[in-house]
Amino acid sequence: MINQPTGAQLVISTLRALGVDILFGYPGGAIMPIYDALAGSGLTHILVRHEQGASFAADAYARATGKVGVCMATSGPGATNLITGIANAYMDSVPMVCITGQVGTHLLGTDGFQEVDILGLTLPIVKHSWLVRDPAEIPAILSRAFQIAQEGRPGPVLVDIPKDVAAAFVKDVPTTGEFPSWQPPQPDVADIKAAEKLIEQSKKPLFYIGGGVEMAFAVPQLRALMDRTGIPVVSTLKGLGAIPTTDDLFLGMLGMHGTRAANIAVQDADLLIVLGARFDDRATGKLSAFAPHAKVIHVDIDAAEINKLRMAQVGILGDLKMVLDGLHPKMQDISLWVAKCKSDKKKHAFRYDAPGTGIYAPALLKLLSEKAGDKFVACCDVGQHQMWVAQHCQFLQNRAHLTSGGSGAMGYGLPAGVGAKLALPDHHVVTVSGDGSFMMNIQEMATLRRYGIPLKIVLLDNSSLGLVRQWQRLFYEENYSEIDLSDNPDFVTVAQAFGLDAFRITSRDEVDGALDRLLAADKPTLLHILIDPRENVWPLVPPGASNAEMMEERWDEPLDSY
Template identity: 45%
Template structure:
């Protein structure tokens, strides 16, 4: 069948089961958008307010559904506006295919209007990328892009297509997508046996779960593994929901804003089993003091992550779900009552706490969790709002906290919220933002109203860049350089101007009724919650210190902060 390049793009998307695309048209990609118009009954395209919003929406769609997210943009500024979203997906190993169009082949390298070497720009932040100059290469390249994005350690792939390649014709034949096979080729029996011996000898094991377990859909295997070896479980931001937050063995997040129980427990354990984690500096703190009494057993699909940041005693390379399935078959239940009871006592001694006399970020999140019974999908921006969402919402399932962990992208949440809702119309989807983050990409509220996507946008407004101010307060002598926003923006009126419902909350007693009303409306809603500018995130580990030095608000004076 002889088709144009643009027609081949659409047929390849249909081959891959793609029915949702986020993007923004422009001159060089017009041929593809013309074909999208003809196939609107098969592929729904969401026009975002900005290309960055498209990449974040595709990311949120991918994280929440497990499918590949797809975004599109034209050449020049269109493609460069995708870069932050691509980098966000790369840092968090999210399967994404970004399709861009460039100037015609004869104009490449001549500084033509809106020409950019987007392949060169994105090389460090993609799993792989391509430029297609010949229409005959287009179908096989797109198929390869989807295969790469989903296999092994997942990640974003960019395909740039010259405009003439979208217009020229080539033979196209339908091909069924190749099956994505879980990575097992590097799982060695010797490594499995070493791991089993380490677990058997351990008296105080602790499990650390990260994004690799989420990506691998290994929640069932992690929970069985933890129960069999009687080990407490903590997680990273990316691992939320892999372990049911209500499980007695679950101790909360590890790291800079992790719980005291997780930080102190990992510092006491004799074996730390790290499942799908990369030992980020925000998790590890000062690496010399990290889990200093423990041997480290690391399980990861990416061999490059082994011994990269933390030296391991042993490791297993392979898909997390496959590795744990093998271990679970070989492990018999072992009781470690003394250790688990000690951890349970720590949970009682060191609960998360916040002020109960004023409206605070934690209270808002905790109330939201109560109303939704922990069954919503939560997206976040970055900073205090993100940490409170991680600490005070109880995640029962994976793929329900959608947040920028590695890159820390302010402006991520609203686009991701739209993408997550599009992929999960049957679930409530709420974006938690600070006022500083919301300003970054608040134009995407117009996308939600354009398509009547029923999301709830919560803006926790403290009139400052909260997390940066917190650091300035604790470590920079209260010199608040450029962090006091003093906006004159009325977020409620802004929401209404964009076609959404808007509500303002200033008191604790207003939170629950307004949240319930917003969720019941089933339309785009913004809720502005005004809190104190010095509401802080605790517990905390100071930069470059060991996680065992974790402190809460009541420890400030002893730590020399007052």
């Protein structure tokens, strides 16, 4: 058996051949042969403290780099702990390969120790999956998994490897083989011409961009098309950063917590040019009342998205780079429309002069992003702070706003910060979290300490599940059910126990200096910020309403210091 590699060794050598330099995981019984082969391989493995952390870290690494993220876990609970992260990557179209250990093939179907049908459990949330039965097939399967994860609409792929398959020797080492190179569908020339005609006829055109622009590496093409046409832009949550948020033509995020200028523009537009977006309910509000005067051009790599929720006058299936490069409409004068959009943007700009001495989170987050500049990367959890980041932070580069969009998974921010900071060591990577979300993967502070990852953490603490509390106040007759987190631990003490630097601020006059201290830190550091628990996210489109019916509320009382 000299020079006969095991299946596990083929896993590691194939990952290296595919250009993998870092992976995230947690060992266990069924995947032990692979971890045995990992030692001394030259691959960087990040030992997280919970498998969900591995999948979230791999997800953020992929978002930040455009490469495939890789995570590993053992069978049973190890594999099931990956599921939330796999679903998150599937919803947000993130390329990821998840390798799981499995019980030996002779135990499959016997309810053996730590046996779970992870292939069956994940079928709805992966692009493809394998249960490997022949170790000689490992190089070809992994190579194909990486290809599938990246091609077309990206997403996660699962490779489940039984323990005996990983441990078996392979007599004849196969080559990975040559798979046909996937080619995106060529956009139909007639569709391009039809789209150009609609743009030329339009008096109030509007770009509506989603995360597909970034995933298609089409940001330069989009910015060039904006320069050619002068058409204003609104963005989904995932589309933030494709256009600098400081651009005059950028009106902000649309939808439930979008800017008033963005939602007004959508409702007034006579043409929506939808690029890599899917008419998500959080973006559209009441779908039948969404953009009521607009014709639609919809460009996507996924044929299933075109005409799924809103019929398009022109649907273009194809690679966004090619489509955007091909659009050269002869614009009519839209200066009045552009002037109105800019006027609305100025008229409805957010205010930051909250009364009182308490810390106003939107103002703090705006200042944080301005101080960090074009090196700012936000790894955001889910809740009120997520919406404040989307509304108020300045994003000057694409792949700088990483958050759980479609799934809305609390607990994403801290492990995502691990993955993003390792991907972008020279950037100001900041995890922005709330006290509810932070507790869900708080253990990953140990990962930061172990590897000396100098992640910055901004923890906004209102001692409640703020977004749920806000809805209970507005739509459930102030029946505040199970949202009280006033028994939170002392987060500064907890962070220090994990070996992080940590400090707290409670009043507005401390903000400027605290942000400077945080951004200057060269080790993992947590800034704990106490904010008024009564503060809400505004504006808000109520459930069942159109985006034209935004609720807004000015300050009733001064924000208190704590």
